Amino acid sequence: MRGSEFYPLPLRNIHRLLTNLGRDADPEGVRSLLKLRDRRRVDQYVKTLRWVASRVEDAGSLDAFMESMVRALMREFWLEEAFKELMERAIPLSPSSLSALLRARGLSLTESEARAIISWMREAGALRERKVPVLTLSLEERVLEDVRNRGTVTYASLRRSYGDNAKLAVFSLWRRGLISVPSLERYRDLLEGVEDPDRIPGKVEGRIFSTWQDRTSGEMYSELVIPQRERISARWRLDA
Structure with missing residues (x-):
């Protein structure tokens, strides 16, 4: 661009x-x-x-x-x-x-x-805005509305507002194409098939993953780690 x-x-x-x-x-x-x-x-x-x-x-x-x-x-x-x-x-x-x-x-x-x-x-005094009521009944809806209202936010700010649950909401919204999370794009093919970003089977190489071992089964898993400074933006479906 x-x-x-x-x-x-x-x-x-x-x-x-x-x-x-x-x-x-x-x-x-x-x-x-x-x-x-x-x-x-x-x-x-x-x-x-x-x-x-x-x-x-x-x-x-x-x-x-x-x-x-x-x-x-x-x-x-x-x-x-x-x-x-x-x-x-x-x-x-x-x-x-x-x-x-x-x-x-x-x-x-x-x-x-x-x-x-x-x-x-x-x-210049040529623009004023009115607030429009939007129902946000789920955590995902609240996170999405937060991102949309602010345009671009850091992941750290979402963590401060929504705690550890912010990651799953961000991950789901990203997979649905409603927000942009740049660091995840490189791994889209892998992540599209992931249901639980904290329990990805096997050892995945990459700076946004950490590896851990299940103490009971001995199986190795990877966990998605979204960088705190990651800038998350709203995506809009605005076809001409």
């Missing part, structure tokens, strides 16, 4: 850069004006500034700038139709759901760019 062309940075700062330095601001100017130390953040501001400047010709006042940005975003990313579809299908608005929907409609968009769009629309 291509890299992001713009990032979720405050519109107020982008407007400040445009009015003080212009669209071709150099990294040193950005660093000095915003008093930044992180080189990566400076580079993100430079890229975002150029992307925004190519769509908003006259920065004007902050309010006028934000209105121009909203119009540009609405036009380029079909946001009226996108938000309407998410609402009608009761899909929570998140970077993962918005980027998945727009990609299904032929627009190339990273999750970071989707996060920027949502952040900018909120900052």
Whole structure:
């Protein structure tokens, strides 16, 4: 996937850069004006500034700038139709759901760019959200709704919320194609046929497996060990 062309940075700062330095601001100017130390953040501001400047010709006042940005975003990313579809299908608005929907409609968009769009629309006062009631009667449903609402979560955060049972829920949701767990993909052929991820027959090689022996039978088994830092994302079935 291509890299992001713009990032979720405050519109107020982008407007400040445009009015003080212009669209071709150099990294040193950005660093000095915003008093930044992180080189990566400076580079993100430079890229975002150029992307925004190519769509908003006259920065004007902050309010006028934000209105121009909203119009540009609405036009380029079909946001009226996108938000309407998410609402009608009761899909929570998140970077993962918005980027998945727009990609299904032929627009190339990273999750970071989707996060920027949502952040900018909120900052401009053009986006407000209503909570939709969702029944979560099982642990799997609660885990899935948690992931969907947050877009991307770490496995460690799910463990803190749901304890040891989080692993079985994550494993089941992954097999059903409802969430993405990158470290498991390499072993999909093996794991598709596994019912109990804590008791996989034999010794399985790989960094996400540990081996143990049944003291009664002497049989060797492997246990799935999902990394604590694993980033788990929602998967959306959003066909065009």
